[in-house]
Amino acid sequence: MFSLNFLLFQSSLSVILFVVWTLPHLGLLLSESFEVRSFPTVTGIVGQDVVLPCQISTGTQPNNMELQWKKIIQTHVETVHEYRAQTGQDVPGQKYQGRTVLLKDGFTSGNVSLKLMNVRPADRGTYSCIVKSNEWSADAATELKVAAVASVSIDVLGPQGQGIDLACRSTGWFPSPELHWVTKNGQNLQPVTKTEQDHELLFSVLSNVTILGEETGEISCVIQNSLLKTEQKSVILLSGEFCLPTYLKRMLS
Numbered sequence: 001m002f003s004l005n006f007l008l009f010q011s012s013l014s015v016i017l018f019v020v021w022t023l024p025h026l027g028l029l030l031s032e033s034f035e036v037r038s039f040p041t042v043t044g045i046v047g048q049d050v051v052l053p054c055q056i057s058t059g060t061q062p063n064n065m066e067l068q069w070k071k072i073i074q075t076h077v078e079t080v081h082e083y084r085a086q087t088g089q090d091v092p093g094q095k096y097q098g099r100t101v102l103l104k105d106g107f108t109s110g111n112v113s114l115k116l117m118n119v120r121p122a123d124r125g126t127y128s129c130i131v132k133s134n135e136w137s138a139d140a141a142t143e144l145k146v147a148a149v150a151s152v153s154i155d156v157l158g159p160q161g162q163g164i165d166l167a168c169r170s171t172g173w174f175p176s177p178e179l180h181w182v183t184k185n186g187q188n189l190q191p192v193t194k195t196e197q198d199h200e201l202l203f204s205v206l207s208n209v210t211i212l213g214e215e216t217g218e219i220s221c222v223i224q225n226s227l228l229k230t231e232q233k234s235v236i237l238l239s240g241e242f243c244l245p246t247y248l249k250r251m252l253s
């Protein structure tokens with residue numbers, strides 16, 4: 001009887017001791033936990049800089065923070081930038097030398113966004129922001145979309161039967177653009193359009209069309225970027241009566 005009582009006393013004491021020990025430490029563990037947030041997508045313009053956003057939910061920088069930015073590519077993961085508070089290490093990944101900057105002013109408010117400079121089409125893809133402290137780790141991903149637009153020009157190629165041949169050109173689009181010709185009379189044009197991609201993955205378009213004699217007024221070549229929902233165009237003015245020599249003289253002057 002005595003020994004049973006003693007055992008009960010002892011076990012309730014250890015429960016009390018456990019609770020007394022755990023509460024403050026549980027608090028410590030909870031205060032170290034955090035989430036990391038980003039935007040699902042961001043759009044970068046070729047040749048410009050883009051901020052890949054990442055924010056720590058607590059609005060502070062965790063102790064001994066380790067920050068990694070990685071790009072997730074189908075079969076592997078590529079280091080974009082790494083930071084370690086303890087050693088002060090702040091280095092871009094091998095393929096990102098001179099192209100990434102951590103804006104450390106924001107660290108004190110938990111802003112661990114990364115600036116990627118001089119965006120290229122090859123940069124499009126999924127980036128992961130991984131934040132670690134001694135006790136905790138969290139990550140968030142963002143998809144970088146890349147866009148580029150360029151100026152458009154129309155050239156007069158010369159007379160063609162009862163009409164005239166025009167060419168529309170533009171170089172430096174991303175993603176692949178849509179090109180169409182617009183005439184005032186809504187003539188049913190049959191352009192021949194060719195799209196090519198260069199080694200930097202930028203698209204160029206060339207479109208030839210024959211404009212028939214009865215067409216007058218403005219003729220436009222319109223090129224659209226589906227990602228930015230913007231367009232660029234070039235307009236040429238055809239003279240009233242379609243007498244080729246005068247027409248060409250005006251056109252080429």
Ligand SMILES: *[C@@H]1O[C@H](CO)[C@@H](O)[C@H](O)[C@H]1NC(C)=O
Binds near residue numbers: 103111112
């Ligand atoms: C975080 O820092 C980036 C880069 O300076 C900035 O563009 C962004 O607005 C900041 N985000 C917040 C929520 O302040």
Ligand SMILES: *[C@@H]1O[C@H](CO)[C@@H](O)[C@H](O)[C@H]1NC(C)=O
Binds near residue numbers: 167207
């Ligand atoms: C357009 O015309 C030019 C000049 O005749 C020619 O070199 C080019 O190949 C043509 N392009 C297409 C897409 O037909």
